[in-house]
Amino acid sequence: MSSRTSQLLVVDCLFVGVAQRTYDTAAPALAASYEALAHRHR
Numbered sequence: 877m878s879s880r881t882s883q884l885l886v887v888d889c890l891f892v893g894v895a896q897r898t899y900d901t902a903a904p905a906l907a908a909s910y911e912a913l914a915h916r917h918r
Contacts, residue, residue: 895902 895906
């Protein structure tokens, strides 16, 4: 289980790093993803 958690942490860190470097294109994509899944959070 700890190896799976470690893998998810690495992937999350990579995702954040890429999103920060490409913020201008990543922000609209993240907003669209959020809107597409918003109905699941209610």
